[in-house]
Amino acid sequence: QVQLVESGGGLVQAGGSLRLSCAASGRTFRSLAMGWFRQAPGKERELVAAINKSGALTYYPDSVKGRFTISRDNTKNTVYLQMNIMKPEDTAVYYCAAGSSMIGRSSDEYDSWGQGTQVTVSS
Numbered sequence: 001q002v003q004l005v006e007s008g009g010g011l012v013q014a015g016g017s018l019r020l021s022c023a024a025s026g027r028t029f030r031s032l033a034m035g036w037f038r039q040a041p042g043k044e045r046e047l048v049a050a051i052n053k054s055g056a057l058t059y060y061p062d063s064v065k066g067r068f069t070i071s072r073d074n075t076k077n078t079v080y081l082q083m084n085i086m087k088p089e090d091t092a093v094y095y096c097a098a099g100s101s102m103i104g105r106s107s108d109e110y111d112s113w114g115q116g117t118q119v120t121v122s123s
Contacts, residue, residue, distance in 0.1 A: 001111075004024050004097070014123050015086065023076075025077065029077040034096065036048050036068075048060070048094075050105060069084075079096060093116040096113070
């Protein structure tokens with residue numbers, strides 16, 4: 001297991017930006033694929049970004065493509081999610097996750113989760 005701690009959530013106006021960070025400890029971070037998920041009230045948890053262990057491969061669903069950027073620093077055991085041009089529909093609890101798949105697109109491919117950080121976008 002790897003321990004994950006998210007930070008950087010908060011309140012932002014529509015059109016603004018936020019950067020989330022997720023610090024990892026425990027298992028070797030650089031051997032893990034990482035993902036960011038979000039869950040809004042009454043909705044299922046959804047993937048918003050994924051990155052492979054080296055950082056060379058990324059994946060985004062259409063809902064955030066061009067606005068969100070995932071990156072990682074394996075020297076700092078940290079993964080980031082830069083969110084730009086934010087919309088009220090981006091409001092959710094954001095979770096960081098780690099897994100052994102090459103680049104997981106499903107929550108089933110991740111076995112370690114952070115506690116989540118709230119992101120609220122006002123209109």
